[in-house]
Amino acid sequence: MSSTLKYQLALTLLKGVGTASLRPVLECIGPEEIFNTSPHELTSKYAVGALCIQAIANFRDWNRVEQEIRFIESNNINTYFLTEKEYPFRLRECVDAPLLLFAKGKLNLNSSKMLAIVGTRNNSTVGKKFTENILSAIHAFPELVIVSGLALGIDTIAHEEALRNRLPTLAVLAHGLDRIYPSVNRRLATEILHSGGSLLSECKQGEEPDRFLFPRRNRIVAGMTDATLVIESDLKGGSLITANLAFGYGRSVFAMPGRVYDSKSSGCLALIKTQKAQLITSADDLFYWLNWSKDYLMPPEKCKNARILSEEEKTILTHLSTGEEKHVDFLLQSTGWSPARLAVVLLNLTLADQIVSLTGNKYQLI
DSSP states (O other), X not given: OOHHHHHHHHHHTOTTOOHHHHHHHHTTSOHHHHHHSOHHHHHHHHOOOHHHHHHHHTOOOHHHHHHHHHHHHHTTXXXXXXXXXXXXXXXXXXXXXXXXXXXXXXXOTTOSEXXXXXXXXXXXXXXXXXXXXXXXXXXXXXXXXXXXXXOTTHHHHHHHHHHHTTOOEEEEOSSOTTOOSSGGGHHHHHHHHXXXXXXXXXXXXXXXXXXXXXXXXXXXXXXXXXXXXXESOOTTOHHHHHHHHHHHTTOEEEEOOOOXXXXXXXXXXXXXXXXXXXXXXXXXXXXXXXXXXXXXTSOTTBOTTOOBOOHHHHHHHHHTTTOOOEEHHHHHHHHOOOHHHHHHHHHHHHHTTSEEEETTTEEEEO
């Protein structure tokens, strides 16, 4: 039995003790030391509260710990403790981050780009198509991981489309890794693992998908990603919980607007109306707000409409590459061209959405 894992598991089984109570002391000593340090020292040296000390002193559930370790070892489950380097760094920033995570699969939980896609279980064909279009457009981003909750509806579509576009995907579960809920997604869960993705949970074996566990699952989805995209949700949907959590964590939130009188869009519209989410209608909006470069999708010598740039156009873009506004006189002097020649090049670049014309005969790179 791993001594370190033994005490990590024991900390998660302390009754009435959460991450916030243990964070300060874990910054100084490890889990095993917590159990082997006197109550007086825990109080005086590490300011551990009375309730926490009592829970540590009264802990006797070592059989449950041993049972969990046997399950972890026999099923090749990876564990991630809050203070370990491999723990998802984005999630660690959240005050209510789980102490310990369990994962099947070998997905990098600290990938450079992590996007949550969530939505209603009763999606429309429009919501399905929007999800498909978004994932088709972003499929080439290196190290982009799509995160969702393996629920029916938009979650399922997001995982399936990620697999179809060869994007790694992570399913965060509201139960132990000894089961799959809903059961109809067992095959999808298997495909996620076979494709190099992972299943993740803070729940131990035997923990069933009780109602209170879904909001806790949602905080993991929101906390370990750079942004959350909501595709269809009513005002009381679990997706709205995820979005509000992400907003509270200071993460980007996006929403598909939908139709004003459609209940499936009411949650998204509420997020947009309260300025908790940016309205997006395409993957380009997502690229813009997240400042994700599209250079990997299209060589820099091409315009947005895929037209090859001329050498003259490349010259102008070079002069505007600093992002500063440049007067037409500066461009005339820099290029040595005639006004007519420069005007044609500037017009072509403006029509190609490469530059923007400003007041006072100035131009700027978009």
